[in-house]
Amino acid sequence: MNTRILTRLSVFAVAGALVAGCATQQGTNTAVGTGVGAGTGAALGAIFGGGKGAAIGAGAGALVGGITGYNWQAIHNKLSGATKGTGTQITEQPDGSLKLNIPSNVTFDTNSYAIKPSFAPVLDQVAQTLQQNPEVVAQVVGHTDNTGQPAYNQTLSVNRAQSVVNYLASRGIPMQRMAAEGRGDTQPIADNSTEAGRTANRRVEIYLRATAQHAQ
Template identity: 45%
Template sequence: MNITFIRSTLCATAFAVAASGCADMNATQRGTATGAGVGAGLGALLGATTGGGGGGRTSRGALLGAAAGAVVGNVWSKRMEQQRQAMEQATRGTGVEVSQTADNRLKLQIPSDISFDTGRADIKSNFRPILNRFATTLNDNPAAFVTIIGHTDSTGGDAINQPLSLDRAASARSYLAQRGVASNRITVEGRAAREPIASNDDPAGRARNRRVEIYVSEPQQQG
């Protein structure tokens, strides 16, 4: 690893952090700038490790990476804001948390008392109206993609919890697909008990850890 590589990577990383934190940027600009900075870092890595052609090669790699990064960034568009408002209204009083993430994704955090009974992956009746409204917002925004992540508490061990967490995410995807959302727009993951948000030492903490997280992203389109 040479000094050119180190300098290029550090500069790209600093650019990404600085760009994403600029106070005078709107949400769309921050998402695009962050993606471009990360892309530049990847380009620097590529340039430094694929041929030893000196600083010129590294610089070209960083520029190409920045262009690719602009595609990687997410847009917080008018449609994304409309989705956020619609889901806040649909989930008011249910305990579902609706937020915008730092990388311009819409996040729905759905607790276990809304989504699934203990040890089961079939969708509860009070989760269905939320998913119905969510499907409508997705059909209104065909540029958006979805990631659904299932989580469990630590009871039962990974051999049980891993397939259970994945089955819960898959159940939500199937429900959305039945309401017109193309399944190839939805990625599912199961993370069992590996990412707790509370202690598993008491019932209240375990209940918080049994949850489903849904992320919606609208990728930046390069002009």
Template identity: 45%
Template sequence: MQLPTSIRPLALGASVVAALLASGCADMQMPQMSPTARNTAIGAGVGGVAGAAIGRDTKGAAIGAGLGALGGYVWSQHMEQKKQAMERATVGTGVAVSQTPDNQLKLNIPSDISFDTGRADIKPNLRPILDQFASGLSSQPNTEVRIVGHTDNTGSDAINDPLSQRRADAARDYLAARGVDPRRIMTSGRGEHEPVADNSTEAGRAKNRRVEIFLGERSNVATGPGIQGTPVR
């Protein structure tokens, strides 16, 4: 059975992504391909599927493939070093430092060291962590920062949504004052809408009151010439 013409690029793109993901899981099958190249190729395949879904034609798939190639993050030596530095800087603080599946560095910062209840003023315990996070970023122009504020379900959206945004903005302003280009920092406030724990208990609400900071480094393909990103091998 033949697929309709409008669906063929989507199916082809999906097949490419599946093949790339499968082959990417075993380095022995593509020993000559670096992690950066694999990430870019997979991103291009995903973008191709998205482009086909939007455009429903080969042209849409081609555009999507280009966007996918531009959209990926790379886990470089710089990113690994930053992760290790943040792990050292946050020992005993309750801050969770991790690498996300799409190669971003994530800091999950609980409210007991970040902000007092109902306020958006950065607490003293958070400042050295943000100082360490900002260190070196001014010399890494291919990095991007995303800050997301969250609250528990106490209070209304009219209170929680702007409060979570103000907290994210406060962290952005602190980083900007320490040399990070504010144009490279995106902020958002999610209020109570993305809980990670049960809001019916105090322990759960405490986990939901948090700020998440993400750091991503674009690959050389995404940022153009002059940007150096050495993949971890």
């Protein structure tokens, strides 16, 4: 067996060990860093395409690492308890993030970006989650229905998202772990021609993402 074949077999063995490590960590509520995925992808890419293959493999491996993501079950259970009765939907996304879809009856009054008292317990639990999981970051996205001018709706959605970020910051979450953006009325999830549809479209979404390997 020549040296090149031995090298390839060695790289396969290392890649396999990394992938196995990712799989075993899923049950322990740990983040799987994209660096592991990138390293695995680069190793496999190097086998088949030299330097260029390594670069392509690293990109693909990082994507796999991000999708593998985080075991959210414990966090999901805590958030579900805090949001019970609010109509908040909590779902794990294909990219490995956890999404909270919080309806307008909980979040803000019409044409306002002042957080309602009914929204505070939800945000307090989100803040506690972020405090207990320092590898998790939050992206807050505001949405409106199509009533009013698009420019106004865009500004309102941004202000609402920023209000959420400011609230979380007041609970001790560093600003660098959060992002706020508004989508205005551009991403409806229901029919804006009905009151029920407009109510569904006026919402705040909070995406929680794990970005680094959690210390054991």
